[in-house]
Amino acid sequence: xxxxxxxHTSLLLLGAGLTLWFWGSWPLLENxxxxxxxxxxxxxxxxxxxxxxxxxxxxIPGQWPLLTLALLGLIVWNTIFGYVLAACSLPARDSTxxxxxx
Amino acid sequence: MTVLxxxxxxxxxxxxxxxxxxxxxxxRLAAFSSVSSKVALIILVVSVGRGDWxxxxxxxxxxxxxxxxxxxxxxxxxxxxR
Amino acid sequence: xxNLLPLLLSIGFRLALWCLLTSDLSWxxxxxxxxxxxxxxxxxxxxxxxxxxxxxxxxxxxAIPQAYGEALRLIFAPAVEEREASEPATDRALPLLVFLDVxxxxxxxxxxxxxxxxxxxxxxxxxLMPASKQDGSRL
Numbered sequence: 001x002x003x004x005x006x007x008h009t010s011l012l013l014l015g016a017g018l019t020l021w022f023w024g025s026w027p028l029l030e031n032x033x034x035x036x037x038x039x040x041x042x043x044x045x046x047x048x049x050x051x052x053x054x055x056x057x058x059x060i061p062g063q064w065p066l067l068t069l070a071l072l073g074l075i076v077w078n079t080i081f082g083y084v085l086a087a088c089s090l091p092a093r094d095s096t097x098x099x100x101x102x
Numbered sequence: 103m104t105v106l107x108x109x110x111x112x113x114x115x116x117x118x119x120x121x122x123x124x125x126x127x128x129x130r131l132a133a134f135s136s137v138s139s140k141v142a143l144i145i146l147v148v149s150v151g152r153g154d155w156x157x158x159x160x161x162x163x164x165x166x167x168x169x170x171x172x173x174x175x176x177x178x179x180x181x182x183x184r
Numbered sequence: 185x186x187n188l189l190p191l192l193l194s195i196g197f198r199l200a201l202w203c204l205l206t207s208d209l210s211w212x213x214x215x216x217x218x219x220x221x222x223x224x225x226x227x228x229x230x231x232x233x234x235x236x237x238x239x240x241x242x243x244x245x246x247a248i249p250q251a252y253g254e255a256l257r258l259i260f261a262p263a264v265e266e267r268e269a270s271e272p273a274t275d276r277a278l279p280l281l282v283f284l285d286v287x288x289x290x291x292x293x294x295x296x297x298x299x300x301x302x303x304x305x306x307x308x309x310x311x312l313m314p315a316s317k318q319d320g321s322r323l
Binding site for chain 3: 020023033035036038039040042043046047063065066068069072075076079080082083086087090
């Protein structure tokens with residue numbers, strides 16, 4: 001009983017992560033502003049993937065050190081990368097796209 | 103688990119399609135970062151499904167090395183565009 | 185003590201990463217990790233106020249569950265609006281604190297830091313909020 005409960009919880013977490021992936025990746029296909037895409041991507045790639053990693057962690061608790069490392073790396077790297085992408089695209093946006101988005 | 107894997111591959115196709123379309127280079131970079139973390143997660147899920155932890159190690163390393171290359175590329179592009 | 189803190193912090197952080205990576209707590213492995221942590225080059229350290237550091241760390245950790253709440257509210261929001269705002273920065277002098285602040289703000293899906301303005305005294309923030317306030321999708 002215990003095992004099946006853990007299994008179901010982990011499947012639930014993985015499914016929730018997948019839902020977040022789809023929700024966050026879909027705006028990439030649409031014609032939206034660059035920064036709103038980045039907001040959506042931070043939902044999909046950071047939060048959704050973190051949920052999936054938690055689901056995997058429930059499935060194989062034996063490998064927790066490496067999975068914890070992966071979780072840490074994922075959250076920190078993706079967040080900082082989002083910031084760097086936003087900050088670095090700023091001069092380009094200001095000069096070329098500012099007129100286009102109004 | 104198989105359904106999950108298919109779903110993940112489908113989700114992976116979205117940023118790949120975006121990266122293949124002719125768009126702004128920044129949109130493309132964002133799509134590539136998305137591809138990188140999605141692929142790493144798929145590697146991890148596959149490794150759990152097969153019970154082969156060597157594969158999982160690769161995924162963990164990819165995740166923790168992260169998007170360091172893309173990060174450098176973004177900085178470089180900003181300097182070029184200036 | 186205040187001068188020693190950054191050193192201890194960086195060594196401890198590296199050792200923790202090493203232990204997670206190798207998942208082995210034997211003495212030999214710990215020793216190797218310690219040597220590696222000491223040998224890696226260090227940034228020039230500055231005295232670090234412990235209280236501010238703890239505050240910033242706890243706020244960053246609290247931001248993680250908050251981020252999920254905001255993500256859910258964003259998903260169920262019927263419409264969103266974009267805005268640019270700015271927020272006063274805590275302390276320009278300490279790179280670690282600035283890093284933690286940027287991390288905390290960018291992690292939550294509503295807001296992304298665009299950079300520092302005003303000579304580093306304020307963060308420029310782009311935010312994406314659910315449009316209507318009376319929507320009531322509190323989760």
